[in-house]
Amino acid sequence: MAMEQNELASEPKQATAFLVLHYLQQEAYWADIYSFILSRGYQKAANLEEELQMKRALTDHDTCIMAMLIYLHYSLAKETHTVSSLAKAMDNSSLKARKARERKILRVLKMIAGYQLIDFYRDTHKGDRECIRIEANDLLIEFLENHFFK
């Protein structure tokens, strides 16, 4: 009986393979955002190296997660993320990790600013604390709602 169970466990499950494939495909579709913004009139930067770096930052897996979290917060809670709250959602394992994530988020936001997908600006919380607020632009919302999930 135990041997049979071991044999079953070692057999690859078709359903799982399908789910894995679907998950990976969905991840890969994030790269379509670049052709999407090009189709919406984005003009590439004159410096090819700079454009490649921007594209790389945009099509990165972490940027995909960032964009989806920004969208989720906007659509479910009707609120905007701040750099701090987004960093907390992405890496709250330690204060050091969160601060490093905040720096990384800011770096990515600055890198992809030219694509006009995500707006960010200095603001204040209800108290007096300063923050950097992040908002999904119409272009990002349209991509996620109509072109990303297949």
Next chain:
Amino acid sequence: MRYYLKIGSAVLMAALITLSASAYAGVDTDSLKEYLEKTLKQ
């Protein structure tokens, strides 16, 4: 001279390992899971 070269390469290797470790900072799935659970409860 060889001694200094060995020390130099060891220091360089240690620096590279530290750099690559700090460069790896993907999304922490525990934090993400916690955030999503909290968001879905609201």
